[in-house]
Amino acid sequence: MSESTVMFEQVHIGGIAIHNRFIRSATHEGMADANGAPLESLEKLYVRLARGGVGAIVTGYAGVLPQGRSNFPGMLMIHDDALVPAYRKLADAVHREGAPLILQIAHCGRQTRSVATGMSTVAPSPIRDRFYSEEVPRELTEEGIREIIDAFVRAAERAQAAGFDGVQLHMAHGYLLAQFLSGNSNRRSDRWGGTLENRFRIVSEIMAGIRKSVGDYPVLAKINGFDGMPGGMRPGEAVQIARMLETAGCSAVEISSGTIGEGLSIMRGPKLPMEAVLEANYKFASIPKVFRPVMSRMLPMFVPASPEPLCGYNLAAAMAVRQAVSIPVIVVGGLHTLDDASKAVVDGSADFVSMSRPFIIEPTIVNRFREGKQAASRCTMCNYCTIMIEKEPLRCWNGRLPQGR
Structure with missing residues (x-):
């Protein structure tokens, strides 16, 4: 078997049949209405991705509570039963093209602005975010934590009711669950802070609630292999978190890194x-x-x-996790060629490779890889897409703004 052939095997995550090992990693699209319901433009994007051969699609993050909404425009929301019909329409459209669809569910915590949510930002501890530094977040109470746990469980119920193939907990990039996991942002001395087991407690209770409510419905998790923050997440802790996720019934774990406060560690480029x-x-x-x-x-x-390397920067963390767990491991981060993706799987770093920016410029890239028409993404890692999403819906800008901007 050649290295490239392995990428086009049919494999499974939980009960989800996935036609190949390429996954579209969650990417904020800015294509939701004021209530957080997906727009027709998002449906068209996902249909293009499905027709383009992607193994599975993970949506942009969907907020579980208005309190945790992003300040980026057009964020998906899944906080209300009234949204289920719109999501069912989206899932049906993607399924008609043969691709599984996984809803990423999230709470931004302190990585948002009160002018966007209409309420104060919240976090495990009242520590300013390095990027959203204007506000000191309000420390969550026991009641507030319970409300958030319940909101994640209800979000999973709505995803299942809408026909999604699973959900992914966003536990990376400095959002609320990552804030609990990281010693940099969680300075609590109660049962929600201190030891890693205590910092993980909010996740374990979310997992327990989801399992009680929706049974063996697939639940994936996206975690940081490291977060680059002083006193923050380290690779050894990521391994322990992955083990705890497996014990809690997680179906697969995706390895990423960084926070919004250290944005260049996430969106690396020249x-x-x-x-x-x-x-x-x-x-x-x-x-x-x-x-x-x-x-x-x-x-x-x-x-x-931008820190070096620009490509494959999460491979070591992913391999450490994969050697420690038996559930599938997904790796994201600068793997933009067929050879690099194949090598990650063959060498044992991961079972799946997820990509974001290559799918923005070329939704059909997986088919082009399979057909031998292309060996590498045309993405130059200019990162205009990751910056302009703060203002406009997701698109490739090809390294420049139109004249007159």
């Missing part, structure tokens, strides 16, 4: 697109356009370069 930052980021919205060329030259002096 350089930060200053033009897009000045156009879309709320912190620079008030700067007159006439000053943007000067700011574009000055900002790089204060922004650290």
Whole structure:
């Protein structure tokens, strides 16, 4: 068997039959209405991905409570039973094309803004986020934690009712569940903080609630192999978390890294697109356009370069997890060629490879890989897509903004 052939085997996650080992990693699309219901544009995007040969699609994050909504426009929400029919329509459209659809469910915690949610931001501990630094989040009470646990369970129930093949808990990138897991953001001294077992408690209770409510419905998890924060998540802790997830009944674990506060550790690339930052980021919205060329030259002096390597940067963490658990392991992070993806599986780093940016520029890339028409993504890692999503729906910008912006 050649290395590339292994990527096109049919495999399973829980009870989900997946036609190949390529997964579309969760990506915020900005294609939901004011209530958080998916728009027709999102359905069209997922249909293109399904027709393009992807093994499975994980949606952009869907909020389980209005309190945990992102400040990015167009976030999916799954906090209300009234949303189920819209999600059922979306799932049916994707299933007609033969692809499984998994709903990522999330709460942003302190990684949002009160002007977006209409209420104060919350976190395990009242510690400012490095990016959303304007506000000190309110420390969650026992009652507040219970409300969030219940909201995740209800979200899984709605996903099942809508016909989704499973859910994925977003436990990475500095969002609320990651905030509980990381010693950098969780300084609690009660049973929700301190030891790793205590920091994991919110996840274990979410898992227990979901299993009690929806039985063996597939539940995946996305975790950080490391978060790059002082006193934060380390690879050894990621292995322990993966083991605890398996014990709790998790169906598969996806390994990522980083936080919004250390954004370049997530969206690695040759350089930060200053033009897009000045156009879309709320912190620079008030700067007159006439000053943007000067700011574009000055900002790089204060922004650290993207860490190395730019490709395959989560492979070591994924391999450590895969050696410790028996559930499938998915790895994401700069694996943009067929050879690199195949090698990750053959070498034992992961069972699946997930991608985001390659699917933005080419929804049909898996078919092109399979047919031998292409060996690498055309994505240049310019990261305009990851910055402009703060203002506009997801698209590839090909490394520049249109003239007149």
